[in-house]
Amino acid sequence: MLIVDTSVAARWVIGSDDPVLSDEVSIALTLLPRRLVAPDLLMAEFANVMWKKVRAQEIGPAQAREAVAVLPDIVELIPTAGLADRAMDISLQLDHPAYDCFFLAAAQMLETIVISADRKLVRRCADTAFSGLIAGLTDRPSWQA
Template sequence: MTRVVVDASVAVKWFVPEELSPEARMFLAAEYELLAPDLLWAELGNALWKKHRRRELDPRTARRLLRDFSRIRIEYHASERWTETALDLAIRHGVTVYDGLYLALATGSGCRLVTADRRLHEACRKGPLRHLVDWVREIP
C-alpha cells in the first residue's frame, strides 16, 4: 500500500466535479493509505463555504458533502505537532504555513504530498522540496 499525504485541493475534488476530479478520485482506491494534518477538515469546510458563496453549492449540499467526507479513511495527525516545522518550511521556501503543515507531515511520515494546488506545486517543483510533492496527475 502506498502512503500519501493529501491536501484540501485534492480532497475537495473527491466531491465536487472540477478539473482534475477524476485524477483526485484515483487516490480513494484501496492501494493508497491517506494521511493529512487535521487542518484538512477546516480547509475542506472553507472550500465548501466558498463554493456556496459563489452559488455553486446550496447549504444543504455543502453540509452533506462534509458528512460524506467523514466516511473516507484518512489517518489524521495533529497540526500542533507539525506547526514549528511548517513555519520553518514557510520561511525558507515561500509557502504558506498551511501548506507547510502538509509538507511537514509528508517529510515526517516518509511519504509524498499529492496536491492539485498549482501555486504550491510550482513553489516546490524546482527546489529542494521537489522530491516531496506530486501533482495530482503524477500517480506515484
C-alpha cells in the same frame, strides 16, 4: 500512504464541464481506495472551500455539510500541533504560506509525499530541497505505484 491537501479533497465533491478540471476530478477519485492522511488543518480548509461553493451556488448547504461530515472517514487526520515547528521552517525556506507547509511537514514526518492540485505550491517546491515531498495530481506516474 499518501498525504492529500485541500485542493485534492475539493476535487472529490466538485464537478465541471471544464475538461482539465474534469480530468483532475477523475484522477482525484482514483485516490479514494488508498490510505490517505492529512493534517487536521484539512478540515478547516475544506469547510471553507465548501462554504465558498455554497455561496457561489455550485452546491447546496446539505451537500456541503455531508462533504465535511464524511471527510474524516476518507482521510486519516493527524494533529497539526506536532507539525507546527517543521511547517514554519519549511514556510520560511520556501517563502510560502505556512498553512500549505503543514502538508509538506506531514509528508516529511511520515516519509511519503503530498498529492496536490495546487499548481502554485507544486511549482514553488520544484528545484528545492522539498521537491521530493510533493507531486502534482496530474503527475500520476510519479505517485501511482
